Amino acid sequence: MSTQAMEPETKIEIRNLYKIFGPDPQRALRAVRDDGLGKPELLEQTGHVLGLEDINVDVKAGEITVIMGLSGSGKSTLIRHVNRLIDPTAGEIIFEGRDILDCSAEELRKIRREQMSMVFQKFALLPHKTVAENAALALEVRGFPRSEYIPEAEKWLERVGLQGYGESYPHQLSGGMQQRVGIARALTSNADIMLMDEAYSALDPLIRTDMQDLLLELQQELQKTILFITHDLDEALKLADHLVILKDGRIVQQDEPQTILLEPSDPYIVDFVSDINRARVLRVRTVMDKTPPTDGMNIAGEIDQEDNLESVISMAEGDTRKTYLVKDGEKRVGILRMETLIKSLVPTEASDEGSRVR
């Protein structure tokens, strides 16, 4: 994942973004900014719904940025601001050095056609077109001839595991396969940026795992900039290079997933992470001792600093007395005692308030 020494460039910058739904958003915006009204107070006093409040996110090129939140937290609203399916009440969205909000309709259409693609929760395929025609939508819209876009679509369909289905219609496929078409459609557009709006939420758990693996696999190869929305923390932790947690329209915490897991900044997040399989998320580098091995040590083997703890546990076969040498490529960077590892798995206690029970 983010193993590059250099910090990747920021592809999309979201700055001070506000979205308020209601008859007079600008007045409500002043109330929020100047008087510091929260979501419930704003609704009670003015009848406006605070969708997003002061959102600042940097989406890095080539990374998967995951925005996680429960339903009603504004995550789907947020992702629709990036390609301006929704216009904000205030704020900026800087994409390649310019504010998307300043774009004309024509420029915006060009960005949507060539630089951003989107995958939807309910697939949103065209029922009257074949799978291949659906996958080729972006190219068809751009005006490519059929003889060019169908082979391109078939190529990507094959890449997502749907070879031979090009002539079928979407309703003949299962949900998981339909969403593969959705992903193929996004990939065929050859856009740098993929916006995935709860792309896997409608799928059943096993298929969801498959699709997550598919995405990670594609990502290794293609290095797209992905903005992924989910309400599932497991999914978020699995996919995220950068995790943004949203609650009631505001960002509660954003960081690397492991940092959020180890240092949750808010009782809300503590509740969230308390019943997570930490071994699967935490990586060796975050829990190891950065000391060179001493002579008397009994080194059981070598592990990579990017391995997750689960794989180390299975390698040690559950033996807590072992110690491993941690390497970054060829370089030795530290040691990992199994004892330390086990300690790091003790969950942060759930907060007393129990804000999860809502």
Added chain:
Amino acid sequence: MATYEPVFSALGLESWCASGAEAATGPTSLADLIARNTGTDAPAPSIWELPFPSMDELHEACASFPQSRALTKGLENAFLDVKDGLSLVLDPLTQPLSWFLEGALWLFQSTPWWIMIPVLLAIVMLVSRSKQLVVFVAVCLLALAFIDYYSYAAQTLAVIFVCAMLCVMLGVPIGIAMSRSDTLQRAMIPVLDMLQTLPAFVYLIPLIFLFSVTEPKLYGIAIILYAIVPVVRLTDLGIRLVDKDVIEAADAFGMTDRQKLLKVQIPLALPNIMAGVNQTIMMSLSMVVIASLVSAPGLGVLVLRGIRNLELGVGLVSGLGIVILAVILDRTTKLALARINAGQSQ
């Protein structure tokens, strides 16, 4: 002494009423005559017999007050006043309709039956892809021809063909416009309601004033006004019902409005639009019978003859002929609709 006279005197309008009484030239009502002949004055009014203060009742109390017949008369005069100007505009505008109808009637009648019937069957086959239906239609048409009703049926079909086609050509764009603008939808819905509920004969009265009865466009307009409603309504509905998610996807991939309309909205609304077309055809068929009152040719003429001359047999058989045409048209368009539905079932 009328019931409401004290009201006018209380309002100080006696002199105005009196001026009306001098000029009173209004016709005598039946009630007046009876009162005059029996010689008895109206009995003292009791509260149970208090008449509603309608125009006529108020006129009785005050001669200057207009009678309700003035309303209908005024409407008629107003229409007659604008009629010339209106037909000056409408006449050339609707002239193509006459040409279409004359052309279609000529085409359907001058084509020999042994070409016409196979062509019709081929169209049915093309649209429905059902051999059963083709056989059924063939039997029906041959039966109609056998009892010498072929030329009437062909005239009816020609009229429906032109009118339904024009309904679709006008109605679908109107429906699309309505689906895009809530204001237009709000404005159009009462108009559509009115067109649908006005008794069919009522259309004919102003049209007779506007156009000459000998011109085909007279009944053409009557049929189109009556039959266009379902296709407009269902086009509007169909486009509004297109899945919001799909529209969002179309936006997200940068479709222009035009692309969205042609590649997403119309194809997805097609089942509803086709249901509207089916209804439109059925309604033109029912109107073509009524329109025979204003010289629309076809089976309706025979129905009319049956009624006018009390020719029971002619009326019944031509009525049955209309039923047969209705069944043919309905089954054919329904099968086409079913094929579209099957193509995009989810």
